[in-house]
Amino acid sequence: xxxxxLFLLLAGLxxxxxxxxxxxxxxxxxxxxxxxxxxxxxxxxxAPMGGMQNQDGxxxxxxxxxxxxxxxxxxxxxxxxxxxxxxAKDRGPxxxxxxxxxxxxxxxxxxxxxPDGKDVTLGKIKGGRIAAIRFKxxxxxxxxxxxxxxxxxxxxxxxxxxxGKPFFAYYNPPWTPGIFRRNEVLIRIK
Numbered sequence: 001x002x003x004x005x006l007f008l009l010l011a012g013l014x015x016x017x018x019x020x021x022x023x024x025x026x027x028x029x030x031x032x033x034x035x036x037x038x039x040x041x042x043x044x045x046x047a048p049m050g051g052m053q054n055q056d057g058x059x060x061x062x063x064x065x066x067x068x069x070x071x072x073x074x075x076x077x078x079x080x081x082x083x084x085x086x087x088a089k090d091r092g093p094x095x096x097x098x099x100x101x102x103x104x105x106x107x108x109x110x111x112x113x114x115p116d117g118k119d120v121t122l123g124k125i126k127g128g129r130i131a132a133i134r135f136k137x138x139x140x141x142x143x144x145x146x147x148x149x150x151x152x153x154x155x156x157x158x159x160x161x162x163x164g165k166p167f168f169a170y171y172n173p174p175w176t177p178g179i180f181r182r183n184e185v186l187i188r189i190k
Contacts, residue, residue, distance in 0.1 A: 033134040042125040043108040044100035058099040072113035081169035129189040137178040147185040161190040
């Protein structure tokens with residue numbers, strides 16, 4: 001009896017213990033698990049990837065950057081979520097998408113160190129109004145597309161105009177069981 005409780009407690013700790021972007025909820029539909037949020041700019045380190053199924057080592061490039069592969073040899077805390085933006089086709093040529101780690105606020109204020117690797121760049125995810133829907137489970141094309149369609153339907157109902165393609169946010173480490181995972185689809189709103 002104690003072991004399952006401890007497992008449940010520990011499964012949620014990794015995502016709860018690290019810095020996440022701050023946003024204000026402007027509107028929510030709790031039943032559908034959708035929200036309209038207002039974000040400030042999110043400073044990020046970014047690496048190219050070939051699509052959701054072909055990440056071309058992008059995670060390791062970003063992990064090396066935060067582990068000290070930068071001009072300051074500075075170790076940077078891991079944040080959540082990992083953002084992924086792709087082209088319309090999930091499996092595209094190298095560079096058809098990108099993976100980003102959020103730079104912690106304190107590091108961003110002090111000036112994030114420049115990456116040593118040529119494949120990692122610093123930038124930002126522009127703030128503004130963004131619609132979001134949560135979904136659970138491990139990454140799969142079917143789950144992503146179902147969530148995209150549900151979010152697009154909500155946006156259409158609200159008569160909002162999307163600005164750009166959907167992008168994804170994954171909050172948990174890969175070992176987190178599917179039922180405890182927090183994943184999101186995000187679509188910018190004009």
